[in-house]
Amino acid sequence: MNNERFIEMLNLYIDRELGDAEVREVEEAIESSPERQRIYAQYCRMERATKKLLAETQIPQPDIENLVASARAAGNELEFPEVAAPRRSRWVTWGGSFAAAAAACLAVVFSYSTLTTAQNSDEQSFPAPTYAPPEWLPHRSA
Numbered sequence: 001m002n003n004e005r006f007i008e009m010l011n012l013y014i015d016r017e018l019g020d021a022e023v024r025e026v027e028e029a030i031e032s033s034p035e036r037q038r039i040y041a042q043y044c045r046m047e048r049a050t051k052k053l054l055a056e057t058q059i060p061q062p063d064i065e066n067l068v069a070s071a072r073a074a075g076n077e078l079e080f081p082e083v084a085a086p087r088r089s090r091w092v093t094w095g096g097s098f099a100a101a102a103a104a105c106l107a108v109v110f111s112y113s114t115l116t117t118a119q120n121s122d123e124q125s126f127p128a129p130t131y132a133p134p135e136w137l138p139h140r141s142a
Helices: 003-014 020-032 034-057 064-075 090-120
Strands: none
Touching: 003 020, 003 034, 020 034
């Protein structure tokens, strides 16, 4: 078994996701090499540390049944006020629509003028790129 396959199988072995034949194969590989025994021990330490960290940082889950019962009991006593949606001014509604329509018209006009200009010119001219090195960059002399 090559090292890449060993690492892959070792991860599955630690996660207890291997069949009996594969478990024997990994165990034989671990027993046959001191280097693989070291790697296996290192993976076991990482697994224990991860579980410990998870246990320390895990947030306790609430008792769902009591929470639901409390919510149902409180639901009969609570009144929720009606909340009206804020009204928009006509100026805002129509102004936004007009602005969108104007932007669409300008986009069409600009793209049409750019297209016709490009089709009418035989040679496309692009401005020469300019580059100035930043001030902190040391200047090289030729």
